Amino acid sequence: MKKLSLFVLSCCTFATMFSQNIVKEHYTASGGLLGAANFSQFRVTGNNPLNIDYNFEGGWSGGAWVNFPMSQGFSIEPQLMYSSYGYHSNNASLTALLGDGKIRYISVPLILKFHTGDKFAITAGPQLDWFSSFEDKNNRAQEDDFKKTSFSAFGGFEILPHGRVTVFGRYILGISNMDNSGTHGDEMKYKNQNIQAGLKLKLFGKKVEADSDGDGVIDKNDKCPNVAGLERYNGCPIPDTDGDGINDEQDKCPNEKGTAKYNGCPIPDTDKDGINDEEDKCPNEAGLAKYNGCPIPDTDKDGINDEEDKCPSEAGPASNNGCPIADRDKDGINDDEDKCPDVPGVAKNFGCPDAPQVPAEVSKALAAAGQSIYFSSNSAKLAAAATASLNKIVKVMKDNPELKIKIEGNTDNVEKNADNLSESRANAVKTYLVSKGINADRIEVEGAGSTMPIGDNNTTAGRNKNRRVEIKATY
Structure with missing residues (x-):
């Protein structure tokens, strides 16, 4: 009963210690800086009688990012960038919105990130761009010719999304018409299109390793990841080498099964007779199980135990199997020592009568x-x-x-x-x-x-x- 109580108490103690600390593998919020190269153009749609077309032109983006994990495989990452998009039209028509130049935006993509593991993620989401400034090498465009906001959607990927440095790429498809000049009517539309590739540098955030049993030892270092233990035992519980239910730190005999009453040691056997002291009625004298650990009795106290004594109630020598030696003449001198065993005598004459004095x-x-x-x-x-x-x-x-x-x-x-x-x-x-x-x-x-x-x-x-x-x- 005491052993059971100790086991229950130990279980309760471990449950109290570790039940609130179970940790699944996850990443904390993280953030840092980014830089990217842009390859952009206007995508002209609708009625385009002059066949106005654009080539991809280089640009750049720089900014910051913050990532918020939602689950093991999904996170949301807003970014804030200052972007420069380049535009170059192949058409010499003077009617192109921006024949050769740049538009600078403040861009806010909201990235929905789907992780396929620690090394790769798929990204998608909306992006909002605010017009900041422009540059026209032909000096034909006016600032008012451009709408001040642009809405886009994107899709892409990230390599090493949790790393210190992350490689990313995305295709950004403009949805909004950037033409505010009215020159081309409502049927012809100028929409942004951008291929972006860059690097992200993480400045804060970390991976929190799993601790499935909540014992403070992370699973990759825990030899018993599903059982709460201690760091000094590599995450395993305190061992119980002899399997007696008493852990080795409390067990004074860790290699011998015992009981809690004796601090994990076996019930002692003081007299070494193979009968433990709790069952031994003579714990300080070696004995036999059939006599409850006591020696074979010697009822007549003649030094010959009752199992070997043919006269267990009468004292006698071993030479006579524990029985008294006969004294036929009843003179108090046993027949073995009596030289006159049939005639009463005295000890000084070895059992014979006193001899008459010779005159x-x-x-x-x-x-x-x-x-x-x-x-x-x-x-x-x-x-x-x-x-x-x-x-x-x-x-x-x-x-x-x-x-x-x-x-x-x-x-x-x-x-x-x-x-x-x-x-x-x-x-x-x-x-x-x-x-x-x-x-x-x-x-x-x-x-x-x-x-x-x-x-x-x-x-x-x-x-x-x-x-x-x-x-x-x-x-």
Whole structure:
């Protein structure tokens, strides 16, 4: 609606500006001076028993003219001239009105001019001449022998009728009888006849170029002659490059279609999600059209959007498709982290129950027994001297059927394959205990190699101490 209002307002504005200034091509009133050569004679008509005849004789005319255009192709042009007509009779009769001489007139032709274009015009009209003076080389005529006015009609042409200099020619046919002497009666008449050719010089007047759309830019310079525009656009309206109805001078985005509300720019899309801000309910967050420009919702706030979340109302990790990880024993530690998923436990034990404390005397007895078990260098064979200590371990485990132990084998730093040897020593102890009826599941073995010495490996005594096992109890 706003765009339509702006368009209507613009149209009204242009109409107001230009409706009174539409100009058709025309010429203003013009005027100037003229000069011409005359070739004149008396045309004798009626009863002419003496066969009086005249030759054309030279003369001249000079004066001024004013032209008034009436339409594109027609104008009226009165002229005022001082003319000299020459007369010479071939007849020697002394009865000729003026045998050899001149008559001077003040002539006023009224030219009706029909333009066939800018370069040519046809002329016609009446002419009135007032007798001014005469000259008779034979000294026979008197001034009263001539009538004081002469009425004529003419026809002719003009070349370059609108130019600075115009060439013209006309044939002037006298209608009035110039004989006032009474010598020849009413039947014989002397009428003027003149062929006139000359030049006109225009001193004022001009051609007004057409401005069909009234925008002040003439049509020949106007690239849009029928649509009002501006001079800086060669007579065309202010352009609208993107065709959005907002001209480029008011359009802040002239190469992108937009709306008047945004000064010719498209409706903004702040979050660049392809949904303009007027339709986007989350204009500052990229989203989808089906959610009105908002992101896919995450109802349970677990960071997994509802379209990918198989449990959209319960928080869960992506690894479990947005669903919570099961906690079978309901101890608050999910099964992925619970080492005892079917037994309620505590977090510090990774979901397992707190283990019962091993009595101090049991731990002490096992540790003491382990310290009495040594091995020869590069050997995992139990010495006979270790039997008593091994049997003590058997007794403690039988007395405490829930007890479990961890046997850790060690070597000194000079023994080969220390890792394998240390584990073999732990397994040798385990084998003995199992042979005495202890369940193998209660025994864990580990080889520590030479990484945990208790004696100085630089001495024989120290290395002897390091070739050992350690017994640790647990539940």
